[in-house]
Amino acid sequence: MNRTFSSLVQDFRVGLRLLAREPAYALTAVAGLGIGLAVCLLLLGFVRYSWQYNAHVPDAQRVYVVKQRHNADPGAPWYDQVPAMLSRAAPQVAGVEQAAGYLTWAPLAIKRGSRPVAVAGLAVTPGFERMLGLQAVSGDISAALARPDGLVLTEASALRLFGTTDVLNRVVPVSTANSHKAALRISAVVRTPPANSTMPFEALHGLGSAIMPPDIRGEAQTGAQGWWGYVLVKLAPGASPANVAAGLQRALDQAPFMQTLPPGTREALGTRKAMEVHLAPLTDAYFDHDVSANFLSMRIERGDKDVVGGLAAVALLVLALAAINYANLATIRVIRRRREIGLRKVLGAGLGRLALQFTAEAMAVSMLATLLAVLLAWLALPLFGAAMNRDLSGILCAQNVAAALLIGVALGLVTAAYPAWAAFRVRPAQALAGRPDAEAPGGARLRKGLAMLQVAAAMALASYAIAVGWQTRYAIHSSPGFDPRPLLVFELPEPHNAQSSPEARSLMQALARDAAIAGLAVSNEPVGAGRNQQHTALRGAASVAEVATDIQSVSTDFFTVHGIAPVSGRLFASRSDREDDAEPLVVNQLAARRLGFAHPDQAIGQSVQFSDHGQWRSKRIVGVAQDVRFQSMKTAPRPAAYALSTAGSVLTVRAAASPAAAEQAIAGAWQRYFPDAPLDVRSAQDIYASGYADDLRLAGLLAGTTAVALMLAASGAYVLAADAIRRRTKEIALRKLHGGRGRDIGKLVARELAALVALPAMAGLPVAAVAIERYLSAYVERAPIGWWPLAWALALGAVTACLAGARHAWRAIRLQPATALQA
Structure with a gap:
C-alpha cells in the first residue's frame, strides 16, 4: 500500500514536470478543464443555494406557511397571507407545536443624519425568534421584542446604518410610511440571516411597539377585523398537515369578522368556504408561484424548479464537455508518446504501473484545473451574483470548495481511463519500429464521436440561448398598449x-x-x-x-x-x-x-x-x-x-x-x-421589464455558458481535425503527386469538417427544438422566431468547425509530398 502511494506521488511529480516541458499542451488542458469546472461550480452553487431556501430554520421540514384562497374574490387567487389572528389560534390546534406570525403593515425608515433610510422591518409575534432560530450577537431578543421601545437589528443593517455592530442601547428616531414617529432603543443585535430566505428582514419589533400607529397596533394585538399577515406553524412530529389545516379552518370560520359577510356573497359561495386554508411546506416557499401578490406582500424573488433543474443539467453538461475535451487531448498525447510507452513496456512496466502513471498525470492536470476553477469562480462571483440578482457571496464557502476538490479528484480518475486504455493497446515492437498502431479504429471512432457530441451540445445550447434571448427581448420591447418611455411611476407612503x-x-x-x-x-x-x-x-x-x-x-x-x-x-x-x-x-x-x-x-x-x-x-x-x-x-x-x-x-x-x-x-x-418617507421612482418601462427579469437572467446565463461550450467544441474540433490530417498525411501526399491541386485538398478537408457539423446538427438541433418549444409554451404571445434559432446555431457550429480546422487545412494544402512520405 505504501509502495503504491509512493509510486503515485512519484508519478504525480513526473506528471507535473512533463506538463512544465509542454507548456502549450498544459495551458490548453488545464485552461479548458478549469473554465468548464468554474462554470459548473457557479451553476451548481446557485442550484444548491436555490434548493436550500429557508433551510436555516430549525426543523424546517416541519414548518409550514399558512395560505388561503379568498373564494369571495372572483379571481380566487392563493395568498401566503392569512388573517393574522390565526397565529394566536394555531397553538390551540392539535398537532401544532409552535406558531409565529409577522406583519408588514408599517414599513420602517430609520434616520441616518438628516435623511430617512428605508429598512426592511417586520412586526413579529412572541416566539418568532425561536421559530427562526435567531442568534443574538448582543442583547436579549425576546426582551427586546417585548419592550414598547425595543428594536432588533441585524449585523448587516447595523453596519449599513451606523458603520458598526456596537449599537446596543443606542436610541434612534424611527418613522413609518404613514409618518408615525417614535424613538426606539436598539435592544438586541442578531446575526444576519442567510440571503436565501423568503422572510428577509433588517429590523424587528414587537406587536406592541410604539412605532406602530394606534389603530394598527390594536388590530395586530386583537385581530378583530381580520387584517392579513404571515403565519408560520411548526407541526409536532408525525402530525398531519391536512388535519392541522382543518383545525385552522374551523378557527377561521368561527372568527367574528367572518360572520359579517354580505348575504349576496354567502349566496354566491354556496357550499364553498369564504376563505379556504391550506398548509404549504416552508422549504417549498421559494418555488411557490401559485401565490399572488398584493400591496402588503413582501417583494420576494421566487425561483422556478424547472429552470433550476435545467441549470443543474447545463452545469453537468459543461463539465462533461470539458472532461471530453481533456480526454481527447490526453489521448492524442498518448499517441505521440507511443515510443516512450513501448520502451516502458519493454523495460517491464505492467498494466497496473501504466495505469498508475496516467492516473497521476491526469490528477496533476485536474488538480491544477480545480485550483484555476476556484480562482475563476471567485473572480466571477460578484458579476454572477449581480446577473442572477441574488446575494451569492456565500456559495464559495469551505464546504463547497471541498466539494470542488472532490469533483477535481473524480475528474482526474475519470479522464485518466481512456488515455490509459489507449496506452494499454500500444504494441512495443510496432511502436519502437515507428509503425502507427497506437490507437485501434474503434478508439478513433469513439474519440470522433465524443468530439461530435461536444459540437452537438454547443449547437443545442446556442439555439436555446438564442430563442430565450429573442423571446425575452421581444417581450420587453413589445408595446403593452401604450408608450411607457416618458412615464415615471412612484407610490405614496x-x-x-x-x-x-x-x-x-x-x-x-x-x-x-x-x-x-x-x-x-x-x-x-x-x-x-x-x-x-x-x-x-x-x-x-x-x-x-x-x-x-x-x-x-x-x-x-x-x-x-x-x-x-x-x-x-x-x-x-x-x-x-x-x-x-x-x-x-x-x-x-x-x-x-x-x-x-x-x-x-x-x-x-x-x-x-x-x-x-x-x-x-x-x-x-x-x-x-x-x-x-x-x-x-x-x-x-x-x-x-x-x-x-x-x-x-x-x-x-x-x-x-x-x-x-x-x-x-x-x-x-x-x-x-x-x-x-423614502422615495422610489421607477420608469414604466423598467416596471414592465421587471416581469421578465428571470428570463433576462436566464438568457445572459445561457449566453455565457454557450460561449464556454463553443470554446470547448472548437478545442475538440481542432484536435479532431489535427488527428484527421495526421492520419491522412500520406494519402494527401500521394494525391499531390498524382496532380491533386490545393482546392482538391481543401475539398477533402472540408468534407471532414462538414461531417463534424452535419452529424452533430442532426443529433443536437432536434433536442434543442423540443426544449425551445417547451420554453415558449409558457408564453401566451410568442416572438416571430420560427426556425431561426436553429439556423443561427447551425451557422455558429459551422463557423466554429471552420475556425478550428482552418490551420490544419492550410497545412494540408501546403504539405510537401517528399517530406510527408519520408516520415
Whole structure:
C-alpha cells in the first residue's frame, strides 16, 4: 500500500514536470478543464443555494406557511397571507407545536443624519425568534421584542446604518410610511440571516411597539377585523398537515369578522368556504408561484424548479464537455508518446504501473484545473451574483470548495481511463519500429464521436440561448398598449392616497404646476406590475352569467397620461368626468366580448351589474379601451374594467420632455410634503421589464455558458481535425503527386469538417427544438422566431468547425509530398 502511494506521488511529480516541458499542451488542458469546472461550480452553487431556501430554520421540514384562497374574490387567487389572528389560534390546534406570525403593515425608515433610510422591518409575534432560530450577537431578543421601545437589528443593517455592530442601547428616531414617529432603543443585535430566505428582514419589533400607529397596533394585538399577515406553524412530529389545516379552518370560520359577510356573497359561495386554508411546506416557499401578490406582500424573488433543474443539467453538461475535451487531448498525447510507452513496456512496466502513471498525470492536470476553477469562480462571483440578482457571496464557502476538490479528484480518475486504455493497446515492437498502431479504429471512432457530441451540445445550447434571448427581448420591447418611455411611476407612503391625504393632494398640485411634467394620473397599481390586483364580477343587464374581471381604480387623467386610445365611445377625461364618480365604467375589448357584445359599439351606454363586496351595483359603460397588458406575456389576457377612484396610491407622471427633469421635479416636491418617507421612482418601462427579469437572467446565463461550450467544441474540433490530417498525411501526399491541386485538398478537408457539423446538427438541433418549444409554451404571445434559432446555431457550429480546422487545412494544402512520405 505504501509502495503504491509512493509510486503515485512519484508519478504525480513526473506528471507535473512533463506538463512544465509542454507548456502549450498544459495551458490548453488545464485552461479548458478549469473554465468548464468554474462554470459548473457557479451553476451548481446557485442550484444548491436555490434548493436550500429557508433551510436555516430549525426543523424546517416541519414548518409550514399558512395560505388561503379568498373564494369571495372572483379571481380566487392563493395568498401566503392569512388573517393574522390565526397565529394566536394555531397553538390551540392539535398537532401544532409552535406558531409565529409577522406583519408588514408599517414599513420602517430609520434616520441616518438628516435623511430617512428605508429598512426592511417586520412586526413579529412572541416566539418568532425561536421559530427562526435567531442568534443574538448582543442583547436579549425576546426582551427586546417585548419592550414598547425595543428594536432588533441585524449585523448587516447595523453596519449599513451606523458603520458598526456596537449599537446596543443606542436610541434612534424611527418613522413609518404613514409618518408615525417614535424613538426606539436598539435592544438586541442578531446575526444576519442567510440571503436565501423568503422572510428577509433588517429590523424587528414587537406587536406592541410604539412605532406602530394606534389603530394598527390594536388590530395586530386583537385581530378583530381580520387584517392579513404571515403565519408560520411548526407541526409536532408525525402530525398531519391536512388535519392541522382543518383545525385552522374551523378557527377561521368561527372568527367574528367572518360572520359579517354580505348575504349576496354567502349566496354566491354556496357550499364553498369564504376563505379556504391550506398548509404549504416552508422549504417549498421559494418555488411557490401559485401565490399572488398584493400591496402588503413582501417583494420576494421566487425561483422556478424547472429552470433550476435545467441549470443543474447545463452545469453537468459543461463539465462533461470539458472532461471530453481533456480526454481527447490526453489521448492524442498518448499517441505521440507511443515510443516512450513501448520502451516502458519493454523495460517491464505492467498494466497496473501504466495505469498508475496516467492516473497521476491526469490528477496533476485536474488538480491544477480545480485550483484555476476556484480562482475563476471567485473572480466571477460578484458579476454572477449581480446577473442572477441574488446575494451569492456565500456559495464559495469551505464546504463547497471541498466539494470542488472532490469533483477535481473524480475528474482526474475519470479522464485518466481512456488515455490509459489507449496506452494499454500500444504494441512495443510496432511502436519502437515507428509503425502507427497506437490507437485501434474503434478508439478513433469513439474519440470522433465524443468530439461530435461536444459540437452537438454547443449547437443545442446556442439555439436555446438564442430563442430565450429573442423571446425575452421581444417581450420587453413589445408595446403593452401604450408608450411607457416618458412615464415615471412612484407610490405614496402608506396610508396616504390621493383621495383622503392633504399631503398627497398638495404634492399632486405642485407637480401639476411644474413645467417638467405634462400630466399626472392616479391608479391602484402600476401597469405591468401585477402586484396589487383587484378583482370583481360583471354581468350584463339581461344576463345572470358573471364575468370575472380585473378592476382598475383610476383617476380621470389615467388614459390621457398613458396615451391609451379608445376603440369605441370615450375614455375618462378631466374635461368630461368627475373624479370618483361611481356610475361611468370603461371596459377593455375582451370584457366587452365576454359580456356578450358582438361589436364594441354595442356596449356603449349599456348598463352592467358590478359586484361590490357581494352587493350588485349598476354602472354604465361609456367607452371600450384597447386591451392593455397588465401582466406579462406569460399570463393570458383577462377582462378588465376601469372605474373612477382616486383612492389609489400609485402616481404616474408623463414627462414633458426629459424623464430626468421630471424625476428631479418629483424629488423636490416629495421632500416638501413627505420628508420622512423614502422615495422610489421607477420608469414604466423598467416596471414592465421587471416581469421578465428571470428570463433576462436566464438568457445572459445561457449566453455565457454557450460561449464556454463553443470554446470547448472548437478545442475538440481542432484536435479532431489535427488527428484527421495526421492520419491522412500520406494519402494527401500521394494525391499531390498524382496532380491533386490545393482546392482538391481543401475539398477533402472540408468534407471532414462538414461531417463534424452535419452529424452533430442532426443529433443536437432536434433536442434543442423540443426544449425551445417547451420554453415558449409558457408564453401566451410568442416572438416571430420560427426556425431561426436553429439556423443561427447551425451557422455558429459551422463557423466554429471552420475556425478550428482552418490551420490544419492550410497545412494540408501546403504539405510537401517528399517530406510527408519520408516520415
